[in-house]
Amino acid sequence: MTTDVDIEGVILGGGCSGLSLGMQLARRGSRRRVVIIEPRTEYGDDRSWCFWASPDHGLARRTTRQWPEWLFGAAGRSPIHHRCEHAPYQYLRARDFYAEAGAWITADPNIELRQGTRAGAVHRSGDGVAVQTSAGMLSARWVIDTRPPGASAQALLYQCFEGHEVRPSPATAPDPYRIELMTDMRADDLGFVFSYVLPLTRERVLVESTRFAPEPVAPARLTADTEALLDARGWRGAPRERTERGVLPMGLVTDSAPETAGIVRAGIAGGGLRAASGYGFMRIQEWAHSCAEHLERTGRPLGHPPEPLVRRVMDRVFLQAVRSNPERAADFFLGVAGGLDAAAFVRFMTDGARPRDYLKVAASLPPGPFLRAVMKPRGGRE
Ligand SMILES: Cc1cc2nc3c(=O)[nH]c(=O)nc-3n(C[C@H](O)[C@H](O)[C@H](O)COP(=O)(O)OP(=O)(O)OC[C@H]3O[C@@H](n4cnc5c(N)ncnc54)[C@H](O)[C@@H]3O)c2cc1C
Incomplete structure (x- = not known):
């Protein structure tokens, strides 16, 4: 030693x-x-890490898949597609x-x-x-x-998910060139939930059910969500190669x-x-x-940079609005996705949003829940 x-x-x-x-x-x-x-x-x-970046970033050599196109969807609403060649979604x-x-x-x-x-x-x-x-x-x-943060750390929402890499039959395999970033968006007794589906190859798909909930969700419930999703896609019996799960504190x-x-x-x-x-x-x-x-x-260490004020406030208000109105969260996400073109959406997701992007996001969201979220003390419910 x-x-x-x-x-x-x-x-x-x-x-x-x-x-x-x-x-x-x-x-x-x-x-x-x-x-x-x-x-x-x-x-x-x-786990696997996905992110938007130019294709020549420092870990490009190890990045095994990228997709220029992603999809948002909720039952009864028109899906929204984005396509961005210069900053694809990478795995x-x-x-x-x-x-x-x-x-x-x-x-x-x-x-x-x-x-x-x-x-x-x-x-x-x-x-x-x-x-x-x-x-x-x-x-x-x-x-x-x-x-990792201690047990006393509190978040506004917890992103809780479980997923598997599966091998579906060719007849049920999804489009290999496009990912489902947030589909099947809906709300239930625990809050907002959606599907995340990455076709890794023609034969292998990463399928996750994800929740944004005010408290961490019990693992058994996440497993039930994922099994239901696999069932719905006809992938329940497909061979499973890898599992990942997480509870991420948001805000x-x-x-x-x-x-x-x-x-x-x-x-x-x-x-x-x-x-x-x-x-x-x-x-x-x-x-x-x-x-x-x-x-x-x-010779001195450095922490993460402080979040710029506009982003900090907008993110807090957005999380508060989702927390208070899970039944409307699909509209909020579809609003943001529809209000920005793909390049602006990537800027927004990668901390590079311009003032015009923020204005577009604000204009694409219903004012009522967001004004109430601005007034809300941290974490309150409506
Ligand atoms: C399954 C999963 C998928 C994710 N996918 C994405 C994604 O697609 N894109 C994205 O941007 N982010 C993603 N994230 C979020 C985030 O990028 C990861 O959580 C990332 O690993 C966070 O890095 P970290 O160093 O903070 O924590 P970790 O990578 O978890 O590292 C913390 C380390 O601390 C160690 N540790 C714990 N206790 C002690 C101790 N007492 N002493 C010393 N060491 C200790 C742990 O063993 C661990 O190695 C994902 C997270 C998870 C869990």
């Missing part, structure tokens, strides 16, 4: 954020001695990301991934920071904490100050997810890039 004195920084959590930062430091040939603490002893193929499988990040980190003698180790309390100690771990104390100049209030000297929160608990969508992968990549650059230049 490395002696503490050698360590400049400790990253708590070797998931998306921790590995992304490790990879960025390695890519820069950083000489800073960094240890990543991760409880997992093995990385599984536990990166967790095992490919872990392999890429792992290869960079393993090749770098200054970065050590300590698996099978769990971090505990973190506190300031002299000029540095001390971290309790299951393998003893570590001290370093700085700590970046990417562990999270973090349970700690964002930054104290030498200690930075990053990843989901540090504001890594976009509140209104739950997308975080590309935001985390951008943070990792900026943080590595900042560390190299100043």
Whole structure:
């Protein structure tokens, strides 16, 4: 084990954020001695990340699928199609990301991934920071904490989903060139629910049922949702290759100050997810890039940038309106999708919206529920 004195920084959590930062430091040939603490002893193929990006981004080599076209739909409403060639929707499988990040980190003698180790309390100690771990104390100049948010953290809505990669029969396979981003949109006793369907190849489809609910939804209910969706598509008996599930806090209030000297929160608990969508992968990549650059230049870590005011307010109001009016949420999403062309929609989803895009979004939404959401104290129901 490395002696503490050698360590400049400790990253708590070797998931998306921790590995992304490790990879960025390695890519820069950083000489800073960094240890990543991760409880997992093995990385599984536990998720996939999708995002909009230009086709030549830093992980393009590992991105196995992209689609220029996506669909929104709800029963009884006209579906909305978007097509955007320059920023297609892209699919990166967790095992490919872990392999890429792992290869960079393993090749770098200054970065050590300590698996099978769990971090505990973190506190300031002299000029540095001390971290309790299951393998003893570590001290370093700085700590970046990417562990998931604690139980006390509260979100406005929870995005809860379960899905499977299945192999449907050729007769029931979907159009391989177009994804269903949000279809079958509807509301029930638990809130807003929709389907997410990605045709990965002609033979393999990722099928997920997703909920936006005011409280995390019980796993058994998510399983029932997914089985019902598979049934409806004629895919219930199709061979299953992989399963993924998640509960993502949308509009999270973090349970700690964002930054104290030498200690930075990053990843989901540090504001890594976009509140209104739950997308975080590309935001985390951008943070990792900026943080590595900042560390190299100043020797100090960097958190996620603060959310610009307009986006913060719009996302909060949107989530509040969905939370208060789940039965109207399909109209809200169809309104946004129909009010923006594909390129503007991509800008909106990738934090690049222009003032005109925001005005279009505002004009495409019914004023009543949104004005009430503006007035609503955080989290209230109508
Ligand atoms: C199934 C799933 C699919 C998703 N799909 C998308 C998508 O398509 N697009 C998108 O943009 N976003 C997606 N997200 C959201 C987001 O991008 C991911 O959740 C992402 O992994 C968040 O990165 P993170 O580093 O904050 O958390 P994680 O990747 O979960 O990493 C946190 C790490 O902390 C470790 N840890 C936990 N406890 C300790 C401890 N005590 N000490 C040390 N380490 C600890 C964990 O083992 C884990 O490795 C998805 C999330 C899930 C769960």
